[in-house]
Amino acid sequence: MERYRLFDAEFKFVTIIWDHEPVNSTELSKICLKELGWKKSTTYNMIRKLVERRILKNENATVTALVKREQVQKYESEVLLEKAFGGSLPVFLATFLKDKKLTPKEAEQLKKMIEEATK
Helix, strand or coil: CHHHCCCHHHHHHHHHHHHHCCEEHHHHHHHHHHHHCCCHHHHHHHHHHHHHCCCEEEECCEEEECCCHHHHHHHHHHHHHHHHHCCCHHHHHHHHHCCCCCCHHHHHHHHHHHHHHCC
16 A cells, blocks of 8 residues: 555646656656756656666556556545544544535535445
């Protein structure tokens, strides 16, 4: 599971890849310059680092993600839930929804998720 841990800059970078993959590394460096203000060398160093960690694949100068966005989101949400809320989903939801109003559509979506999770 630790494989899915991404620091903020890594997450922003991989998000760009998820949004554009498969993406040529030269094109990726141009996107990163525009969106992150990174030099080409920074982009290439990040590619190399994340390839070594088996987060990305760089084959024939084409970069793709080996890890899905949902896998990272699941890992990060589980870490947050454990760290800040003692692993309690009800405590998290109570805290998150305090002083917040759900739309009827949002409430219905949550009800459906809970029903599916209890099957």
